[in-house]
Amino acid sequence: MANGYTSDLSGDDIRSNSDVPEVVVQRLPLYVRVLSQFESAGAEMVSSEHLGTQLQMTPAQIRKDLSYFGRFGKQGRGYNVKRLALELRSILGLDRQWNAGLVGVGRLGRAIIAYPGFRPEGFRVVAAFDADPSVASSAIGDIDVRPIAEIKNTVADLGIRIGIVAVPAANAQSVFDALVEAGIKAILNYAPVAPQVPPNVKVRGIDPVLALQSMTYFLKPDRTDG
Amino acid sequence: MANGYTSDLSGDDIRSNSDVPEVVVQRLPLYVRVLSQFESAGAEMVSSEHLGTQLQMTPAQIRKDLSYFGRFGKQGRGYNVKRLALELRSILGLDRQWNAGLVGVGRLGRAIIAYPGFRPEGFRVVAAFDADPSVASSAIGDIDVRPIAEIKNTVADLGIRIGIVAVPAANAQSVFDALVEAGIKAILNYAPVAPQVPPNVKVRGIDPVLALQSMTYFLKPDRTDG
DNA sequence: GTTTGTGAAGGATTTCACAGCA
DNA sequence: TGCTGTGAAATCCTTCACAAAC
Structure with a gap:
């Protein structure tokens, strides 16, 4: 990610820092x-x-x-x-399957569900959540879309260990809160925000804009190319 | 973001390391x-x-x-x-527009073109390239799709400074080569490969799978949740 | 009273360089 | 001979702590 900010470790049920950097x-x-x-x-x-x-x-x-x-x-x-x-x-831990729950089924969320790169690596999106009640309680492909309020139950029921956040920036923090409240300890964040989560929850950000913005710095001394 | 490997600096026309880490x-x-x-x-x-x-x-x-x-x-x-x-x-260098060329207009490439987050930040995808001749020489939205062989000319003509790679892993290295050959110094890479580029070209990788794989390590001491 | 900017200290990560083994 | 595994050295990055400025 480009650039994963990563909220660090030393929880009780997350593998502790031990001494591997x-x-x-x-x-x-x-x-x-x-x-x-x-x-x-x-x-x-x-x-x-x-x-x-x-x-x-x-x-x-x-x-x-x-x-x-x-x-x-x-x-x-x-x-x-x-x-x-x-x-x-x-x-x-890649010798097993990991279940993920996706929050936000807008354009980006649908692209994530359709992305064929997760399955072969053992990651499965097994549930999706959305705030919009007209989307929730429908289904996308073989994945049910549920209201956000059901995150906690669904996480427990389906053995979800990973959260994927694909909601607009304005709603992102409340989604992080809900995931944390549901006991999720690993979050893949596509929203352009700096998440506030407890130190025992890991967040990795996927953010192409941040990646681009840190490259333009090096392009600046701009010999008129075009 | 996830994890950008970043091929480093000290070119002649890229802002040198000077002393900012x-x-x-x-x-x-x-x-x-x-x-x-x-x-x-x-x-x-x-x-x-x-x-x-x-x-x-x-x-x-x-x-x-x-x-x-x-x-x-x-x-x-x-x-x-x-x-x-x-x-x-x-x-x-965010006080101006940056033109980018996208290579690969499959599912992912189209999602990138449709992504509304670039424009407001000053990044514009102004051209697209594809190896498939039935796609090339068509257009997606207002963006022309051209054959890969035209990268060099198009980069010069349209003032493209940034390359975006969204091709399958197998084709990625040849695309990096073409971009480098065209004088591109900053590449956003969505392909799941480790690019070989000269040290004066920056690459940032967007790779949700890598991001997930480095989080599962911390989830491993796995109290049977589900 | 508050908060910056920064040398100096401390910590972390990378690289060196070589003993030891196949 | 070729290459790993690893302490020690070197480098890089972060945090401390405080004088100066508002």
């Missing part, structure tokens, strides 16, 4: 992704050097990151691609 | 955003304390960040909301 956790999915690519390209072994080239990172950083979780490599040979991918997926 | 630049848009909110709420002045509460950051960090660019505050009073917003927008 947050940045390291954020890089793990990147490793999983390129390992998958190597895997389907048929590679058996891979070195930190090789991974580093793909990800434009130093080999040392990759080795250090992995060393927080175990000793997965073999000197002189590198890492077994399949094994390392499996280990990392297990560390991240 | 990259993290600081990435926070500036956040400040702009909450300042806008305060502005439309009618606030005249704001303190670093107050901003910090909104953004869940320490006041010291905000003051330090701002101090890289100038002395915008008044002791005892804080910052003038309108003035600070204006200064930051100017620093980030």
Whole structure:
């Protein structure tokens, strides 16, 4: 995200900071992704050097990151691609399904429901919520849309662990509050706001505008291109 | 946002690292955003304390960040909301329009074109490109769709400074190459790949899956909720 | 009294560099 | 020989704490 603000840890039922830096956790999915690519390209072994080239990172950083979780490599040979991918997926909890609840079924919310990239990675949107009563109590595809007031019950009933917020900025904070109240500890936020949540709830923001705005800074010394 | 990997700087025509840390630049848009909110709420002045509460950051960090660019505050009073917003927008180059070219007009690409959040912030998608010849040379809304081979000319003709990549993973690298070849220095990447670009080209990734995958780590110690 | 701007301190992250193993 | 795993060094980033300004 661009740019995930991330409300931090040290809850009681969220994995505590223990001593793995947050940045390291954020890089793990990147490793999983390129390992998958190597895997389907048929590679058996891979070195930190090789991974580093793909990800434009130093080999040392990759080795250090992995060393927080175990000793997965073999000197002189590198890492077994399949094994390392499996280990990392297990560390991240990607070896199971995660149910998500989407709040806001406007244009963006519908695009999120239709997005085909979640399922193959084990994320399922199993319920949707909306403030508009004419939308709520209908259905989109095979997903029921319910009134916001039902978040808490539905979260419990369907085993929802992840919230996805796709409502207008003005309504976003009240949605965060409702999700937190429902016991949600991980939120993917598409709304252009800085969420106020307790420190034991993680929020990652998806915000293309913020991403663009931090790049224009570097474009400024603007040699008249066009 | 989620997690922007960011291929770094020190080009010749990209604002050099000088000595403002990259993290600081990435926070500036956040400040702009909450300042806008305060502005439309009618606030005249704001303190670093107050901003910090909104953004869940320490006041010291905000003051330090701002101090890289100038002395915008008044002791005892804080910052003038309108003035600070204006200064930051100017620093980030948000006081003008930026033209972007979108590559890939599938489901996601069309959603990006339809996204109403760019325009009000000064970002305009002025051209689209696609590999599929049956889509290229058509138009979507008021935007022409052209073959990928025309990127370079179109970038020059329309003054495009920003590339937006919304193609399938398999085609993404060749699109990055084409954009770089066309002289683009800032790319917003929606494709789930780690781009290989020269160090003077900035890339920010928008990737909800990566964002989710780094949150599940903290959910793992999984008290059977559902 | 309040709040900024900033050196200096403290903490976190990255990189170095090399012993140890295959 | 080739490459990992890792303490130690170096760098980067955040927070502290206070003089100066309003």
